[in-house]
Amino acid sequence: MHKYLVSLALFLLFMLVSGCARESRQVDSAGILIKLAPIPFPPIIGESRLVIQIADNMGNPIDDAQMAIRGSMSHAGMIPVLAELEGGGKDGVYDVPFEWTMAGDWIVTVDVQLPDGTMAEEHFDIAVQFEDEERCGNPGQE
Numbered sequence: 001m002h003k004y005l006v007s008l009a010l011f012l013l014f015m016l017v018s019g020c021a022r023e024s025r026q027v028d029s030a031g032i033l034i035k036l037a038p039i040p041f042p043p044i045i046g047e048s049r050l051v052i053q054i055a056d057n058m059g060n061p062i063d064d065a066q067m068a069i070r071g072s073m074s075h076a077g078m079i080p081v082l083a084e085l086e087g088g089g090k091d092g093v094y095d096v097p098f099e100w101t102m103a104g105d106w107i108v109t110v111d112v113q114l115p116d117g118t119m120a121e122e123h124f125d126i127a128v129q130f131e132d133e134e135r136c137g138n139p140g141q142e
């Protein structure tokens with residue numbers, strides 16, 4: 001029952017994120033499904049986590065994926081933020097520490113490699129909110 005609730009909560013979270021992120025739920029040509037949800041949501045500047053869910057095209061969770069995670073923004077002078085896995089997945093879910101260093105519109109790229117060499121990549125558009133800091137990027141764009 002507890003496990004069911006966790007799954008339900010994750011499902012709702014992913015639904016929530018996919019409503020805001022333009023490319024959050026796509027199956028790529030390799031047939032690997034990559035979902036991503038920032039916690040907390042909506043994300044704010046500072047230390048946070050990315051909950052990443054990896055499954056095959058039948059929906060079976062994949063726990064032994066390697067991942068390279070890179071967050072960037074489109075403006076000049078932005079230093080990309082890289083994140084590392086701290087172990088494997090559990091039921092296909094990976095919990096990755098990540099720091100949002102600026103507010104504004106981010107693109108998080110997740111590169112996945114499976115033990116058999118299969119590779120997949122997915123991009124997620126994520127809007128990070130600011131607390132006290134100024135919004136980065138061009139204010140005239142909005």
Ligand SMILES: [Cu+2]
Binds near residue numbers: 073075078102137
């Ligand atoms: Cu920036």
